Amino acid sequence: MLQVTIDDIRRRLALDNPWWSTGSVYARFRDIPRRDYFEPLMGLIDAPVNRSIVVMGPRRVGKTVLLHQVIATLLERGIEPGRIMHVPLDVPVYDGIGLERFMLDWVDRAGRGPEERFYVFFDEVQYLQDWEIHLKTLHDAWPGTRFVVSGSAAAALRRKSRESGAGRFTDFILPPLTFREYLRLSRLDDLLGVAPYTPPADVDIDALNGALVDYINTGGFPEIVVNAATRADSERYIRQDIIDNVLLRDLPSLYGIQDVQELNRFFATLAYNTGQEVSMDELAKSSQVSKNTLRRYLEYLEAAFLIVTVDRVDHQARRFQRRTHFKVYLTNPCIRAALFGATGPDDPAMGALVETALFAQWAHWPAMQRHLTYARWRGGYEVDLVYLYAEKPRWCLEVKWSDRFVDRPAGLKGLVRFAEHPSEPRLEATTRSRWAETGPPPVHHRPAAVEILRVGSMVTDGQIREYLKLAT
8 A cells, every 4th residue: 555755745845835936825815804813923923932822713714824824924024935834734645744743854854953943833733633742842842943733623722732731832712703803804994983982973873784784694704704706605605614514524533423413403403592591401302312412512512613602690690500501602693694594684583693793702702701691580581691700790781683672771671680789780781773871770772783893892902912911
């Protein structure tokens, strides 16, 4: 049986590193607009502290493009092309090859030593078993080299990064597009200046709402936004290139899942009910799958950045000792459209999808998620989002895609009850198009599209500042 030879590997590496011969990256990577996360990643690469960087995120959010844009910037700065190597580990010819082999062969041919400055990018690193051990070894043996690896199985990558890379690795999360990024990549810059308290007369709320509906249906992945052909067939692109690859390929290979159709059905159920409260008993009964198996599926789907779960509190903002009920949100609302068709602004499902879009913005800040809960208790009372700090509610938000509660604020029964809490949380509610302050109790109303844009901007900027601090 024929075996892959070193010449085969070298020929493929030359294809994956065109700058070795041309001095530049492929145009398809250079021409795509940069995401907001480009500058902080560049800052980590330039940082004086020698740490390897682990870029994590779901499929198709632009990890590979981001790495090539970094490479293009290094070349523009005058870094020798021969000092930069990119290895996409999902290419079959690289299967089973340790990271050390790439490094040793490449540097040996160049006749350079481990103290010299190199830039090495290993893409889709989850396909290499024990990658974290390989990277730790390289990090220690080549102190002059800046290593950057990327992968799509975030939870598994993060766990291994922290276990083996303490003091050596920095985790970098690249989520789906925020609403702000979607507007910028869509060249809707005239809508980007909207602030929470911008006078209503200065906001084209109809245009902003139209953009929000488009974002909910198609806007989470850069290629859909910037490529007209992909956008025209966005449902197939998301379903086949993202969902099917994760459910039928990535998760089974990483976790040894046997019944992939069962996992597929379970995910479809969660996607259809995004933003709704579910319970393990209901899920087990409807799916005929054991609770233990469902718990593992939830863990796997969160690891793949497809969903996020949110815990419930009672009317006093107290957490429950047992997790019997919780909410599940898609990390990207356009996944639902790919599975079940686009949703119009007046469709009944739009309310839950607006709520999903808002929570998708918060998901860009992982440290924030432990503070976000929802409230539900007897009598039909509920609040969509309760922010806890030191286990006390600081603000509560009811997400509505309707203006009627501006005129009937008493209908926000959950918020009214939370106004009685000793911590006196700020009470907020979203609308479809109106700004108002009602009371008592005082409730601040503003359009959902404005709130989603505000949160996405605030959270992204906060997360970027955290990365930039790590780079200094």
